[in-house]
Amino acid sequence: MIRDDIKTALVTAMKGGDKAGTATIRLIQSAIKNRDIEARTQAPVADDDVLVVEVLQKMVKQRRESIEMYTQGNRPELAAAEAAEVTVIERFLPRQMDEGETAAAIDAIKTDLGATGMKDMGRVMAELKARHGQTLDMSKASAAVKAALA
Incomplete structure (x- = not known):
């Protein structure tokens, strides 16, 4: 399951001293937890990975929009930070179709x-x-x- 991969990656990032990776993975876990809370009032999801992938895809989309805005606003340091987060998030997504x-x-x-x-x-x-x-x-x-x- 993707959730287990995320938990394992968090432990690895914390042990390795990767502060940026740790922060991003914690953001992922937070977004998933928020989605779980929203889903309590809805019908149960048959496949948990579907829910997690939806959250991750939404996070990537938000960050890509932010990168575009930061690039237009001449803020390359903020765009680079968002791009680094996208890289971490995409590690947990299934391979995308070309x-x-x-x-x-x-x-x-x-x-x-x-x-x-x-x-x-x-x-x-x-x-x-x-x-x-x-x-x-x-x-x-x-x-x-x-x-x-x-």
Whole structure:
């Protein structure tokens, strides 16, 4: 489980004196704990790794947006700190699909659903998330689906 990997990495980072890594892993654990608290009122999640991956993907997305803003604001030191956090967080994510694999998955879903145009984008995106949500950046996938359906 990813949670166990995170706990082990925290202990390793603390023993190794990696202050930045320790801080980032603690942020990860905090975000996961907050998501657990939110999930108490919802239906139980069948696979815990799905919940953890969602949290990690959201954290990476937030940091990439921050990097972009810091770069535009001429704050390279803050952008570098965010990039270092992204590197630590991505260690715990499953391998992400590349552009070729994404295009193949989209084509397969288009064929399965019989999607022909932009009116089918919602159905294709929903199926893409259901099949490949853990290994795919959905914000990038949206542009790929739009291009494939156009």
